[in-house]
Amino acid sequence: MASIALRFPPSELPESALHLRDEVRAFVKEEIAAGTFQPTVDSWLSGISPEFSRKLGERGWLGMSWSKKYGGHERSLLDRFVVSKELLAAGAPVGVHWAGDRQTGPMLETHGTEYQKQKYLPAMARGECFFALGLSESDAGSDLANVRTRATQTEGGWLLNGSKIWSSGAHHAHAMVVLCRTSPKDDSNRHAGISQLMIETDQEGVTIRPIHLITGVHHFNEVVFENAFVPDNMVVGEIGGGWAQVVSELAFERSGPERFLSTFPLFLEFLKVVKGTREPRIQEMVGNLTARYTALYNMSLRVMGMLAQGERVDTEAALVKDVGTRYESELTEALRLLVHERGSFAEPTRFESQLMKALLHSPGFTLRGGTNEILRGMIARGLGLR
Amino acid sequence: MILADQILVESATKLLSDLSTVEVINASEKGEWAKDLWETLEDSGLTLACVPEQLGGAGASLTDAFAIIRLAGYFAAPVPLADTLLASYALAQAKQKVPLGPMTFIPVGSNNQLTAELTGDSWVLSGQAIAVPWARHAAHVVARVDCDGKPCLVLIPRSGIQVTEANSMSGEPADDITISDVSLAKDAIIPAASSDQALNNLGALTRVTGMVGSIEKVLHQSVQYATERVQFGRPIAKFQAIQQELAILAGESAAAQVIVDAAIGEVESAGAEEAGLRIAAAKARVGEAAGKATRISHQVHGAIGFTYEHPLHHCTRRIWAWREEYGIESEWATLLGKTVIDHGPDALWPWITA
Numbered sequence: 045m046a047s048i049a050l051r052f053p054p055s056e057l058p059e060s061a062l063h064l065r066d067e068v069r070a071f072v073k074e075e076i077a078a079g080t081f082q083p084t085v086d087s088w089l090s091g092i093s094p095e096f097s098r099k100l101g102e103r104g105w106l107g108m109s110w111s112k113k114y115g116g117h118e119r120s121l122l123d124r125f126v127v128s129k130e131l132l133a134a135g136a137p138v139g140v141h142w143a144g145d146r147q148t149g150p151m152l153e154t155h156g157t158e159y160q161k162q163k164y165l166p167a168m169a170r171g172e173c174f175f176a177l178g179l180s181e182s183d184a185g186s187d188l189a190n191v192r193t194r195a196t197q198t199e200g201g202w203l204l205n206g207s208k209i210w211s212s213g214a215h216h217a218h219a220m221v222v223l224c225r226t227s228p229k230d231d232s233n234r235h236a237g238i239s240q241l242m243i244e245t246d247q248e249g250v251t252i253r254p255i256h257l258i259t260g261v262h263h264f265n266e267v268v269f270e271n272a273f274v275p276d277n278m279v280v281g282e283i284g285g286g287w288a289q290v291v292s293e294l295a296f297e298r299s300g301p302e303r304f305l306s307t308f309p310l311f312l313e314f315l316k317v318v319k320g321t322r323e324p325r326i327q328e329m330v331g332n333l334t335a336r337y338t339a340l341y342n343m344s345l346r347v348m349g350m351l352a353q354g355e356r357v358d359t360e361a362a363l364v365k366d367v368g369t370r371y372e373s374e375l376t377e378a379l380r381l382l383v384h385e386r387g388s389f390a391e392p393t394r395f396e397s398q399l400m401k402a403l404l405h406s407p408g409f410t411l412r413g414g415t416n417e418i419l420r421g422m423i424a425r426g427l428g429l430r
Numbered sequence: 431m432i433l434a435d436q437i438l439v440e441s442a443t444k445l446l447s448d449l450s451t452v453e454v455i456n457a458s459e460k461g462e463w464a465k466d467l468w469e470t471l472e473d474s475g476l477t478l479a480c481v482p483e484q485l486g487g488a489g490a491s492l493t494d495a496f497a498i499i500r501l502a503g504y505f506a507a508p509v510p511l512a513d514t515l516l517a518s519y520a521l522a523q524a525k526q527k528v529p530l531g532p533m534t535f536i537p538v539g540s541n542n543q544l545t546a547e548l549t550g551d552s553w554v555l556s557g558q559a560i561a562v563p564w565a566r567h568a569a570h571v572v573a574r575v576d577c578d579g580k581p582c583l584v585l586i587p588r589s590g591i592q593v594t595e596a597n598s599m600s601g602e603p604a605d606d607i608t609i610s611d612v613s614l615a616k617d618a619i620i621p622a623a624s625s626d627q628a629l630n631n632l633g634a635l636t637r638v639t640g641m642v643g644s645i646e647k648v649l650h651q652s653v654q655y656a657t658e659r660v661q662f663g664r665p666i667a668k669f670q671a672i673q674q675e676l677a678i679l680a681g682e683s684a685a686a687q688v689i690v691d692a693a694i695g696e697v698e699s700a701g702a703e704e705a706g707l708r709i710a711a712a713k714a715r716v717g718e719a720a721g722k723a724t725r726i727s728h729q730v731h732g733a734i735g736f737t738y739e740h741p742l743h744h745c746t747r748r749i750w751a752w753r754e755e756y757g758i759e760s761e762w763a764t765l766l767g768k769t770v771i772d773h774g775p776d777a778l779w780p781w782i783t784a
């Protein structure tokens with residue numbers, strides 16, 4: 045019946061994934077009980093704990109889908125989905141490894157050289173090596189192809205000049221894949237002449253400057269390259285093939301459960317606050333919010349099911365991300381109206397502090413990794429409108 | 431999860447797209463019974479799809495029956511497939527042979543003022559019921575009535591009821607009926623085998639399933655229209671404002687679809703009564719999608735979509751009408767929310783992801 049190529053075929057978690065789910069749930073419970081972390085909203089941005097990342101590495105919960113040869117565990121994307129969704133729902137500190145585990149690792153596995161894979165993937169899978177994303181620039185936001193950072197060929201490699209901005213957690217990262225121009229811009233083919241080069245954050249010619257969020261927290265960075273030398277063996281994939289590589293990398297970026305769960309821990313705090321309430325207004329809202337999570341969870345699971353089958357899901361993933369990221373803020377807005385009392389700012393309750401954090405983080409939800417306007421443009425293309 | 435039978439879905443799609451035409455739908459609203467459409471559906475076994483063969487049905491799964499209802503929503507089929515499903519389900523659960531022909535179902539509730547009284551050795555049925563879907567065209571009405579304090583189903587032939595015709599917002603029949611001292615045959619009184627809760631849940635699920643089909647249809651109609659309608663020298667699909675709105679509509683359609691699938695899956699695995707909360711979630715979420723889908727699809731169509739001439743209203747009016755039936759979404763959301771609050775935060779995520 046569908047004349048339109050939007051598909052959400054049913055997907056179910058296999059028995060093995062359900063076991064895994066129970067393991068992760070038990071682990072998270074123990075860690076919370078032991079005081080390792082306190083659940084927090086937006087934990088994949090703000091939960092910084094290299095120690096926790098290493099614990100996940102020990103359990104085999106990083107690099108899950110990568111080849112064993114490179115320290116991975118050769119598990120399905122559905123298994124990875126299960127681990128991600130459980131950690132996010134629990135508000136666990138997964139921020140330092142998130143970007144590398146989600147997209148840089150798989151991209152390196154596909155496009156990296158043997159040397160690069162041996163050098164980085166096993167350490168990433170152990171939770172000992174973290175990556176930042178070197179994509180955006182001051183004049184290349186939504187229009188990523190407008191990158192101006194350039195690399196010029198030199199003896200044995202490339203010299204990198206320019207700067208990246210909004211690089212999340214670059215100050216915690218060991219390395220970064222930088223999208224740059226390796227030949228001058230050609231207006232008839234904007235995507236040509238773009239490459240991905242890898243740098244290490246402590247190398248000569250690389251300066252990392254902090255940029256603070258509206259909360260005052262150091263999250264973003266400007267990363268400046270001044271004749272930073274990139275040896276030939278740190279070129280990722282093909283020179284000139286960077287655009288196609290980054291586009292396939294971004295498919296991983298859009299499809300995960302972090303696109304609807306960033307504020308879920310706030311909902312759990314809220315349920316503690318309203319425990320035992322008989323107010324129909326609150327009951328109704330809780331019902332509506334639960335229903336929306338249920339729909340999003342099922343959409344996300346179905347997209348992951350298709351990805352695990354090796355299908356292309358660009359439009360569907362963009363769609364889940366659009367609905368999910370808008371919902372992350374809508375939830376916050378709904379909950380704040382249901383709790384009347386506000387206490388001391390000196391000693392806010394857990395709900396109050398998480399509510400403030402959710403609001404202060406909310407602008408990022410619909411911007412990061414491609415704005416919702418851009419996503420809806422992609423959906424429109426999938427619908428055949430453009 | 432049980433998947434709907436592909437062959438059945440394909441043949442239902444073909445049949446409905448051939449026979450549930452604009453003309454048939456409009457004629458139906460004028461009061462004409464869509465005889466060809468119904469009979470063809472019936473001959474293909476689609477009207478009693480999930481009734482076991484030995485009771486007169488096609489022996490397909492509930493999932494199949496719901497797939498047919500979704501398609502009926504997509505094609506705005508002006509026949510009581512959903513109500514026949516409910517009536518036949520109730521009868522089949524009670525191990526009753528199910529008659530052919532269109533049926534409607536009257537659940538317990540304030541709209542149902544029917545009573546049965548034992549007079550001599552036969553039961554006599556009287557009273558009223560209001561807003562009964564398709565009553566005027568039903569060959570049989572199945573109503574939930576207490577007999578001797580026990581929950582029973584009564585199977586009443588059309589000849590035993592007086593109908594005051596009325597239509598719901600969709601233009602489909604929603605008649606008031608009166609029954610005056612009709613003596614019932616012994617075998618027309620059947621002890622109910624499903625709880626009222628189960629039947630009410632299933633009723634709600636038929637409505638949201640129809641809505642999913644209709645929402646899908648208005649999405650397709652809107653995309654199609656946007657690529658054809660030219661303003662300022664180009665198709666309106668080229669305007670970003672239109673693209674953004676239709677992207678949102680596509681998201682609502684997908685959300686509605688997956689949550690209804692989850693509810694149907696739970697009815698299959700746990701039963702209609704136990705699936706109540708997931709059906710509540712579906713009612714709440716699809717109700718929300720309904721508001722957005724009708725708004726956006728009409729906005730994109732401009733004035734032409736606001737006319738009777740244009741078929742957009744076949745689905746938008748059905749969406750609005752079905753949203754009101756078997757409990758508005760706020761009631762269902764409150765039920766779900768109450769349970770979530772009672773069970774506390776630790777139970778929530780396991781439930782959502784179950």
Ligand SMILES: Cc1cc2nc3c(=O)[nH]c(=O)nc-3n(C[C@H](O)[C@H](O)[C@H](O)COP(=O)(O)OP(=O)(O)OC[C@H]3O[C@@H](n4cnc5c(N)ncnc54)[C@H](O)[C@@H]3O)c2cc1C
Binds near residue numbers: 186414670
């Ligand atoms: C929390 C967070 C973390 C991030 N982390 C990283 C990171 O680690 N590495 C990295 O490289 N980048 C990162 N980014 C940057 C992110 O990718 C960009 O913010 C994003 O792509 C948008 O670019 P911009 O901010 O320049 O906005 P712009 O592109 O300038 O957009 C401004 C506004 O204009 C709208 N707009 C732009 N073009 C169009 C169009 N064609 N149609 C309709 N509307 C349009 C946008 O939707 C937006 O509303 C991060 C951003 C955030 C918020």
